[in-house]
Amino acid sequence: MSSTLLSTQGLVARYGDFQALYGIDFEISEGEVVALIGANGAGKSTLLKSIMGLLRVAPEMVRLDGRPVGGSKPNRMVSDGVAIVPEGRRLFTGMSVVDNLRVAIDHAAVPRGTAWTLDRVFELFPILREKQAVPVQSLSGGQQQMVAIGRALLNQPRLLLCDEISLGLAPKVVKEIYRAIPSISANGTAIILVEQDVGLARSASNRLYCMLEGRVSLTGRSQDISREVIGAAYFGGAHAVA
Numbered sequence: 164m165s166s167t168l169l170s171t172q173g174l175v176a177r178y179g180d181f182q183a184l185y186g187i188d189f190e191i192s193e194g195e196v197v198a199l200i201g202a203n204g205a206g207k208s209t210l211l212k213s214i215m216g217l218l219r220v221a222p223e224m225v226r227l228d229g230r231p232v233g234g235s236k237p238n239r240m241v242s243d244g245v246a247i248v249p250e251g252r253r254l255f256t257g258m259s260v261v262d263n264l265r266v267a268i269d270h271a272a273v274p275r276g277t278a279w280t281l282d283r284v285f286e287l288f289p290i291l292r293e294k295q296a297v298p299v300q301s302l303s304g305g306q307q308q309m310v311a312i313g314r315a316l317l318n319q320p321r322l323l324l325c326d327e328i329s330l331g332l333a334p335k336v337v338k339e340i341y342r343a344i345p346s347i348s349a350n351g352t353a354i355i356l357v358e359q360d361v362g363l364a365r366s367a368s369n370r371l372y373c374m375l376e377g378r379v380s381l382t383g384r385s386q387d388i389s390r391e392v393i394g395a396a397y398f399g400g401a402h403a404v405a
């Protein structure tokens with residue numbers, strides 16, 4: 164695997180007086196797929212928000228290409244090549260599929276490597292080409308998720324943050340969406356996948372981190388970690404490091 168793209172060191176995050184993260188050490192390399200698993204409230208979304216600049220953290224707690232970027236504004240992170248598919252998608256209702264996608268093109272980072280285009284997004288999710296003129300709110304949940312992923316890709320990210328992209332979708336649709344993950348990483352884009360479905364997280368990723376109550380309870384290569392070890396790290400009990 165190539166060099167470290169993004170890392171966090173001793174990352175601490177708070178919502179007012181409430182401390183949600185306690186010293187998270189995390190890293191992801193170029194083109195790598197890393198899954199982030201853990202029970203509700205473990206701190207997965209908070210870690211993504213801290214990386215994306217949606218929560219204030221100290222500069223040296225997040226590094227991109229070794230440069231301190233913690234606490235940068237989200238639009239600065241986008242222009243530095245980090246994009247997020249937020250939980251709940253946050254699409255622009257009342258606008259067509261293609262207009263939702265075009266919004267991202269206007270705010271894209273300077274393309275590095277192979278740039279994402281509308282055509283390439285339509286190749287990844289062919290149904291979106293057919294539905295491009297349709298108001299986004301009339302799409303199914305799975306199709307809306309495809310738009311959200313496509314929009315983030317059109318930001319030309321080197322790192323894509325995905326927050327529970329399978330949430331509330333039928334298994335068949337989830338499979339369709341997850342089929343896109345290898346194509347995205349093959350393009351050189353690293354991906355952090357926050358995922359509730361542990362089996363899915365494990366099979367889609369190179370490495371995983373399990374979080375428990377604001378801390379990393381387990382990390383290792385996804386294929387090397389047994390379900391039992393993951394179970395212990397997920398629910399607490401023995402502190403596990405594979």
Ligand SMILES: Nc1ncnc2c1ncn2[C@@H]1O[C@H](COP(=O)(O)OP(=O)(O)OP(=O)(O)O)[C@@H](O)[C@H]1O
Pocket residue numbers: 178181183201202203204205206207208209210
């Ligand atoms: N806006 C907020 N204000 C206060 N506390 C928050 C806020 N958002 C999250 N928290 C708290 O921070 C902790 C971590 O939440 P976070 O959403 O990061 O967990 P998560 O692992 O992503 O879980 P989920 O799968 O439920 O989204 C939880 O205790 C949660 O209640």
